[in-house]
Amino acid sequence: MSVFFSSHRLQVLITGVLCALLNTSCASPAPEAAFVLPGIGPDSVVEVAAGPQYARGRVYKFFWGRHYRKEWATPVPVRVFNLSTVVPGGLTPVQAGGSFQTKNLRLKDRNGVEYVLRSVDKDATKALPARLQKGPIGRLMKDQTSVIHPYGAFIVPVLAEAAGVYHTNPILGYLSDDPALGKFRKDYANALYLLEERPDGDQSTVRSFGQSARVESSRKVFTNLIASARYRVDARQYLRSRLFDMWLGDWSRREDQWRWASFPSADSSTRYQAIPRDRDHAFFKFDDGLLTHLIGWVKTNYQSFHKNIRLADVEGLNRAARPMDKSLLVYLSEKDFQEIADSLRQRLTDDVIRRSLQVWTPEIYALSGEEFTEKLRSRRDQLPAVAAKFYSLLARDIEIPGTDEPERFVVEPAGVGQVRVSVYRLIQKQAPTLIDQRVFNARDTRSIKLFGLGGNDVFEINGLPDARIAIHLYDGAGQDTIRQQLPQSTTSNRITLYNSNDGNIVKVGKAIKVKDYQPAANEFDGTGWLLRHRLY
Structure with missing residues (x-):
């Protein structure tokens, strides 16, 4: 350069x-x-x-x-x-x-x-x-x-x-x-x-x-x-x-x-x-x-x-x-x-x-x-x-990419001011395999973005995460599923699903906002991730 x-x-x-x-x-x-x-x-x-x-x-x-x-x-x-x-x-x-x-x-x-x-x-x-x-x-x-x-x-x-x-x-x-x-x-x-x-x-x-x-x-x-x-x-x-x-x-x-x-x-x-x-x-x-x-x-x-x-x-x-x-x-x-x-x-x-x-x-x-x-x-x-x-x-705004294979992203509370994100690999006829996980603290982190990229991914919200950390779910390519284990009356303005309308199964309550999404070239799929890394 x-x-x-x-x-x-x-x-x-x-x-x-x-x-x-x-x-x-x-x-x-x-x-x-x-x-x-x-x-x-x-x-x-x-x-x-x-x-x-x-x-x-x-x-x-x-x-x-x-x-x-x-x-x-x-x-x-x-x-x-x-x-x-x-x-x-x-x-x-x-x-x-x-x-x-x-x-x-x-x-x-x-x-x-x-x-x-x-x-x-x-x-x-x-x-x-x-x-x-x-x-x-x-x-x-x-x-x-x-x-x-x-x-x-x-x-x-x-x-x-x-x-x-x-x-x-x-x-x-x-x-x-x-x-x-x-x-x-x-x-x-x-x-x-x-x-x-x-x-x-x-x-x-x-x-x-x-x-x-x-x-x-x-x-x-x-x-x-x-x-x-x-x-x-x-x-x-x-x-x-x-x-x-x-x-x-x-x-x-x-x-x-x-x-x-x-x-x-x-x-x-x-x-x-x-x-x-x-x-x-x-x-x-x-x-x-x-x-x-x-x-x-x-x-x-x-x-x-x-x-x-x-x-x-x-x-x-x-x-x-x-x-x-x-x-x-x-x-x-x-x-x-x-x-x-x-x-x-x-x-x-x-x-x-x-x-x-x-x-x-x-x-x-x-x-x-x-x-x-x-x-x-x-x-x-x-x-x-x-x-x-x-x-x-690096901890301020987190971005966690998946792959072009199916993954399961699990987001759940981990204590006061803490959110745990776990990512599993989904393989047919096999139990999900943990890829990695990390606990994020609101004193360090203000937002977490999860990118499904390719594959039929699953996004799970198990319990309401700390409201000080914004959660953004980007579906990517494939037909993805959104799951939540929250009472239907639960409300939140800190969890957002960006839905590209690619045949996803979207059934969410008030806790998750859904926004139709036309992704930028560098943040959608695997090819976009290479663009982000200047490797096109």
Whole structure:
């Protein structure tokens, strides 16, 4: 996702102001380095600066931020990748790709195992219309690559291993004009890359992917989650990964930033565990310039990596992942959040932080080592408070999706101010099987939405729930049944059935309001749920 993908109109205005104040800031930046180094051998080491073009003067930095400009402009010794020898048997390029910012090249070894080269330098201007890419706005967007630490991704594996979070294992290298690039030679030669395993397919030999024999995409996993309750995500493991994201300040955790290790069971069910990938926005440093600070007020998801995680910033920090968080963490309690936060705080010791930063060269450590040590220690100690805030944000308005199979949703009082929701899988000629349940408290939760999605579902209201929590029943596709165990005279204005008139059996008393409903595309059936998760 582009750093300024949704705010370039704001930058047009700001650029005009800045150009009037500072004409030099609108000039073209220094040309990007073209590191053409002929005659490099397979085991060579060269000194390369990741982005000397991001060096700027004091006035420019006052407006547009200091960021990590020194780290980008400092030459470091780098291994030269030779695709024929970088792994036994060599690597063969098979497919070019990338996002709005990162240039990727997929490669395979002789056994079919896939790797990916990801450019260290980024180019967010691709998110702009072509007419803006070469102008002041495009140049400013390109310059803001300096908000990312060029070597931040390389400290993550040691930290993730200690935290109990899956991770890739990137290696830094320089790719020269290697003939093994073939048709990709023109676009990919002479640049700095990180090389890492591609989390996909059979990863049974990769411990940092859980040694799963089948790693799958988010689109595939969410399609399965909607199809049947036989597919479940390990919610505690996913929460561990999400709190780890917050510790790193990684705010860009949308659905495509994940892969999933699958673990089939003897009962034909499958459990998924999260594999985070693409740490481009970890350790983000954005708000240290006058104008970038102002933009940060508007784009509150652009969270900078500070010593303290302000609780008021937790919502913005997690906005990109909010649809996933609401679905996948819905059955976890406040106790679960605190247990995992406490576990992370204990695992991420000062020694772990020290060892992680030792992967940097002395040149980079001299610039960033002390700063990162202080910030990582401080943010670690705040994890319990951050987890409590994260829980409260998710608990406010609950959404519980079913699947395209038949389910039974049971809503009932569970004590003063408490409502229990239980969801069962309905299988012909078998007793209903509990999928999961949770007790919600009115002090945390103001509404609960139950989505039947597909299948002939059953919604049961057994006793009048606490009126402080609004209950919304969305029938979805299929012919659904509504049951209630309440006296006919009972009244309530807090339980609503949204009926799409799809042949449902609706016989309810005064306690349940019925509203005819034309569902939005992203809240009705399984396909709509994929739309909600941006996986169409």
